[in-house]
Amino acid sequence: MPDVRMKVWRGDATGGAFVDFTVPADEGMVVLDVVHRIQATHAPDLAVRWNCKAGKCGSCSAEINGHPKLMCMTRMNTFAPDEEITVSPLKTFPVVKDLVTDVSFNYEKAKTIPAFKPKPKEADGTRRMYQEDIERVQEFHKCIECFLCQDVCHVIRDHEENKPSFSGPRYFVRLAALEMHPLDTNDRIDLARLKHGLGYCNITKCCTDVCPEDIHITDNAIIPLKERIVTRTYDPIAWALRRMRGKSADLGAGEPEPPSA
Amino acid sequence: MAEYETHDFDVVVIGAGGAGLRAAIEASAMGVKTALVCKSLLGKAHTVMAEGGIAAAMGNVWKEDNWKVHFRDTMRGGKLLNNWRMAQLHAQEAPDRVLELEEWGALFDRTNDGLILQRDFGGHRYARLAHVGDRTGLEMIRTLQDHAVHRGIDVFMECTLYRLLTDDGRISGAFGYWRQSGKFVLFRAKAIVLATGGVGKSWKITSNSWEYTGDGHAMALDAGADLMDMEMTQFHPTGMVWPTSVRGILVTEGVRGDGGTLKNSKGDRFMFRYVPDFFRAETADTEEEADRWYEDKRNNRRTPDLLPRDEVARAINTEVKAGRGSPHGGVFLDIASRRSSDYIKRRLPSMYHQFMELADVDITKTAMEVGPTLHYIMGGVRVDADSAQSTVPGLFAAGEVAAGMHGANRLGGNSLSDLLVFGRRAGLYAAEYAKRVPQAPRVDDRQVDAAATGMLAPFERREGGENPYAVHADLIAAMQELVGIIRTKSELEEAITRIHAMRERARRAGVTGSRIYNPGWHLALDLLTMLTVSEAVAMSALARQESRGGHTRDDYPRPDPQWGKKNVILRRRDGELSLVTEPLPEVPAELRPLIGEDKPTGKVALEPVAAAGAKE
Numbered sequence: 001m002p003d004v005r006m007k008v009w010r011g012d013a014t015g016g017a018f019v020d021f022t023v024p025a026d027e028g029m030v031v032l033d034v035v036h037r038i039q040a041t042h043a044p045d046l047a048v049r050w051n052c053k054a055g056k057c058g059s060c061s062a063e064i065n066g067h068p069k070l071m072c073m074t075r076m077n078t079f080a081p082d083e084e085i086t087v088s089p090l091k092t093f094p095v096v097k098d099l100v101t102d103v104s105f106n107y108e109k110a111k112t113i114p115a116f117k118p119k120p121k122e123a124d125g126t127r128r129m130y131q132e133d134i135e136r137v138q139e140f141h142k143c144i145e146c147f148l149c150q151d152v153c154h155v156i157r158d159h160e161e162n163k164p165s166f167s168g169p170r171y172f173v174r175l176a177a178l179e180m181h182p183l184d185t186n187d188r189i190d191l192a193r194l195k196h197g198l199g200y201c202n203i204t205k206c207c208t209d210v211c212p213e214d215i216h217i218t219d220n221a222i223i224p225l226k227e228r229i230v231t232r233t234y235d236p237i238a239w240a241l242r243r244m245r246g247k248s249a250d251l252g253a254g255e256p257e258p259p260s261a
Numbered sequence: 262m263a264e265y266e267t268h269d270f271d272v273v274v275i276g277a278g279g280a281g282l283r284a285a286i287e288a289s290a291m292g293v294k295t296a297l298v299c300k301s302l303l304g305k306a307h308t309v310m311a312e313g314g315i316a317a318a319m320g321n322v323w324k325e326d327n328w329k330v331h332f333r334d335t336m337r338g339g340k341l342l343n344n345w346r347m348a349q350l351h352a353q354e355a356p357d358r359v360l361e362l363e364e365w366g367a368l369f370d371r372t373n374d375g376l377i378l379q380r381d382f383g384g385h386r387y388a389r390l391a392h393v394g395d396r397t398g399l400e401m402i403r404t405l406q407d408h409a410v411h412r413g414i415d416v417f418m419e420c421t422l423y424r425l426l427t428d429d430g431r432i433s434g435a436f437g438y439w440r441q442s443g444k445f446v447l448f449r450a451k452a453i454v455l456a457t458g459g460v461g462k463s464w465k466i467t468s469n470s471w472e473y474t475g476d477g478h479a480m481a482l483d484a485g486a487d488l489m490d491m492e493m494t495q496f497h498p499t500g501m502v503w504p505t506s507v508r509g510i511l512v513t514e515g516v517r518g519d520g521g522t523l524k525n526s527k528g529d530r531f532m533f534r535y536v537p538d539f540f541r542a543e544t545a546d547t548e549e550e551a552d553r554w555y556e557d558k559r560n561n562r563r564t565p566d567l568l569p570r571d572e573v574a575r576a577i578n579t580e581v582k583a584g585r586g587s588p589h590g591g592v593f594l595d596i597a598s599r600r601s602s603d604y605i606k607r608r609l610p611s612m613y614h615q616f617m618e619l620a621d622v623d624i625t626k627t628a629m630e631v632g633p634t635l636h637y638i639m640g641g642v643r644v645d646a647d648s649a650q651s652t653v654p655g656l657f658a659a660g661e662v663a664a665g666m667h668g669a670n671r672l673g674g675n676s677l678s679d680l681l682v683f684g685r686r687a688g689l690y691a692a693e694y695a696k697r698v699p700q701a702p703r704v705d706d707r708q709v710d711a712a713a714t715g716m717l718a719p720f721e722r723r724e725g726g727e728n729p730y731a732v733h734a735d736l737i738a739a740m741q742e743l744v745g746i747i748r749t750k751s752e753l754e755e756a757i758t759r760i761h762a763m764r765e766r767a768r769r770a771g772v773t774g775s776r777i778y779n780p781g782w783h784l785a786l787d788l789l790t791m792l793t794v795s796e797a798v799a800m801s802a803l804a805r806q807e808s809r810g811g812h813t814r815d816d817y818p819r820p821d822p823q824w825g826k827k828n829v830i831l832r833r834r835d836g837e838l839s840l841v842t843e844p845l846p847e848v849p850a851e852l853r854p855l856i857g858e859d860k861p862t863g864k865v866a867l868e869p870v871a872a873a874g875a876k877e
């Protein structure tokens with residue numbers, strides 16, 4: 001097989017540039033394989049994250065020819081033979097080194113989402129839920145936390161200043177998963193607007209386009225959340241009904257439990 | 262003197278997979294100050310990749326199921342080498358641990374009456390695996406992760422611990438480095454829970470990730486703890502074999518549980534020729550009966566495609582060697598002929614996706630090519646069954662890094678349940694232990710300095726040293742070739758000789774670049790760990806002169822009743838590894854009838870066992 005050529009961004013927080021590499025090709029190679037081969041033969045200190053090599057862990061996110069993608073699921077045969085291939089780190093997060101970025105933003109946002117709080121069990125001690133009632137939430141649970149949707153979202157991609165007040169599509173999916181969970185009793189609707197910045201989203205759908213798990217982030221998570229906010233804000237009857245159905249609308253109760261340490 | 266930051270905790274949990282997360286949740290619930298440390302980002306541990314499900318005798322699909330049957334299946338699947346007490350606790354407690362996940366927000370697939378659905382898996386008499394399609398591990402790790410985040414556990418991500426510290430034979434802390442900055446970090450701790458997972462990165466064909474370098478095994482050994490039955494490695498029968506770059510990636514047993522059958526190049530369902538006597542009574546002996554079993558499980562016996570993994574892996578190995586393999590050196594796994602496209606996409610979405618994207622194969626239309634891949638290690642740190650404490654006071658171990666629970670072969674689905682049951686126990690007893698320790702542990706500066714000096718040595722050699730990637734490539738080739746599915750004395754001896762030579766090379770490894778996120782440096786350090794663990798496996802495999810479960814010896818092809826009563830123990834004293842055997846704890850009289858009186862006998866299937874059509 002002919003060799004493969006790839007331009008990989010190398011550098012750190014202070015700056016960097018694309019470096020050209022050529023390595024022998026193998027059948028069925030993905031971008032991550034090429035990066036590993038570069039490591040083993042040319043650049044032993046080339047920094048890259050990965051774990052499963054099968055699209056299941058969400059570690060190997062990068063921008064391939066400028067598109068946010070999983071390196072382990074991007075086959076080399078999807079490029080034309082003489083096409084230039086560039087691999088660079090996610091743009092929305094600060095670079096640590098080479099292809100590795102500091103994604104702690106996401107883990108901080110996760111902490112601010114109130115925990116799951118189940119209602120009491122059935123009289124017979126079980127929890128009965130039917131497949132059709134959980135299918136929507138199961139779609140959200142497919143999220144592998146690759147943060148590609150976070151990377152592509154223009155609200156934070158080019159606007160560092162929005163980060164404190166905008167949690168990003170991954171966390172809208174998480175909010176929706178909790179809100180639509182058949183057993184959950186916490187209420188996060190007001191929080192979604194006030195604290196997580198759902199209002200900043202203008203439904204460009206870029207997040208949905210890049211999601212490797214095919215989660216319909218905008219149609220199934222963001223839009224229903226927005227609708228709930230609208231109903232909440234303009235429809236006091238629906239709000240009261242909701243309260244009666246057991247969801248507490250008290251914003252305070254929705255705050256995360258204070259960490260003990 | 263090395264520079265480092267210092268943290269003080271009651272309990273430090275090393276590892277944030279299922280076992281580590283569950284341990285940390287329990288320890289912090291006990292009110293002790295708890296840290297959770299992991300090499301990757303939170304949520305990326307191996308547990309996230311688990312596909313098929315969590316085994317627990319909840320009886321939602323089969324009312325007949327209960328802990329006793331689960332205990333029996335686990336013991337028989339482990340070829341009776343299991344620690345019976347661990348197998349019992351596991352079978353008894355697994356259902357509660359699964360229901361607890363539901364309390365914390367997990368959403369398992371449902372039965373028609375709204376309960377948790379359970380699926381068939383190899384070696385389990387009843388459909389027993391709670392699951393979410395074929396992404397059960399993701400559901401489990403995310404549930405635990407989200408639960409842990411709200412409990413105020415301090416999480417240290419991308420932080421690799423490299424040495425355990427001891428004070429007068431007791432645990433006093435652990436020392437390692439931040440992957441991102443390369444800076445050193447010291448944890449002073451009253452108790453430590455190892456939940457570091459397995460060892461697969463020392464083999465060429467493996468389903469395991471870069472994290473599986475056996476750090477917990479090696480750190481425990483160096484701290485004076487016993488390792489047990491390290492020869493017991495599991496080759497999962499169905500890894501991908503093609504294209505080359507995905508070789509070893511797992512194909513879940515759920516494919517067979519949901520209707521997939523194995524065939525050789527002649528279209529033969531060869532598994533019928535490899536049914537050992539030990540499992541004959543419960544296995545279909547005709548294709549007709551096996552086919553009927555998929556539709557009517559009550560009145561038919563199960564298909565031999567779902568024999569325990571060691572049996573299936575050996576059978577595939579034999580078929581390929583006999584020239585009846587698929588074009589790329591595996592066999593065929595066919596679900597398309599039995600199930601509709603919709604069914605396959607709904608039950609096995611990630612398998613569908615994985616083959617479509619990585620191999621251009623549509624599994625709803627064509628058969629997959631599969632072959633054995635190093636998947637799991639049953640051996641590991643020797644622990645007390647109830648408390649999960651190792652032979653070193655203050656050091657606990659749970660999950661894949663611990664030994665005993667699975668004996669000579671693990672049943673599918675029994676790992677995720679093991680993580681929950683023993684993760685919880687390790688966290689609980691570590692916290693209790695920490696509460697009993699009167700004063701803060703003393704850390705010996707000399708231990709820290711020695712570790713730090715060793716860790717920085719590769720930077721001094723720089724380009725002049727050995728390339729760690731090259732040594733690693735040689736190690737995985739040697740382990741694949743010499744310590745594989747079928748083993749023999751001369752090859753194991755050769756492996757040990759080569760490991761010694763590679764250790765000399767690894768000690769001369771050099772790295773370039775800075776300490777900031779430097780994979781070459783990380784690998785240079787991991788290499789020494791992998792060599793320790795590889796030597797432990799090879800030595801134990803050489804010692805056990807019989808074939809049992811995941812350990813098959815060409816020169817001793819039968820299980821030996823005497824060996825069946827022994828554990829192989831490795832320990833390090835004054836720098837030297839020593840190996841002894843110790844008696845396996847005996848199953849108490851009241852539990853024996855549950856298992857059945859028969860013992861695994863007969864030559865293992867190095868060739869087809871049944872006469873019909875065997876010699877072609």
Ligand SMILES: Cc1cc2nc3c(=O)[nH]c(=O)nc-3n(C[C@H](O)[C@H](O)[C@H](O)COP(=O)(O)OP(=O)(O)OC[C@H]3O[C@@H](n4cnc5c(N)ncnc54)[C@H](O)[C@@H]3O)c2cc1C
Nearest residue numbers: 276277278280300307308313314422458660661674676677
């Ligand atoms: C593809 C695949 C599918 C599987 N499917 C199933 C299934 O369906 N059912 C089932 O029961 N089992 C399954 N298994 C097996 C099961 O997933 C694993 O055995 C199990 O997840 C191991 O869990 P653990 O908690 O012991 O370790 P892991 O989840 O591997 O976690 C280990 C942790 O330790 C950390 N660590 C390691 N070394 C260090 C160090 N030196 N310093 C700091 N941290 C460290 C790692 O970063 C990681 O966080 C599967 C395995 C694979 C690979």
Ligand code: SF4
Nearest residue numbers: 153201203204205207
């Ligand atoms: S749809 Fe909303 S969340 Fe998604 S990328 Fe566009 S602005 Fe961001």
Ligand code: SF4
Nearest residue numbers: 143144146147149211
């Ligand atoms: S929602 Fe999709 S794109 Fe976003 S983090 Fe999850 S898997 Fe990745």
Ligand code: FES
Nearest residue numbers: 052053058060072
């Ligand atoms: S390595 Fe896990 S998603 Fe790519």
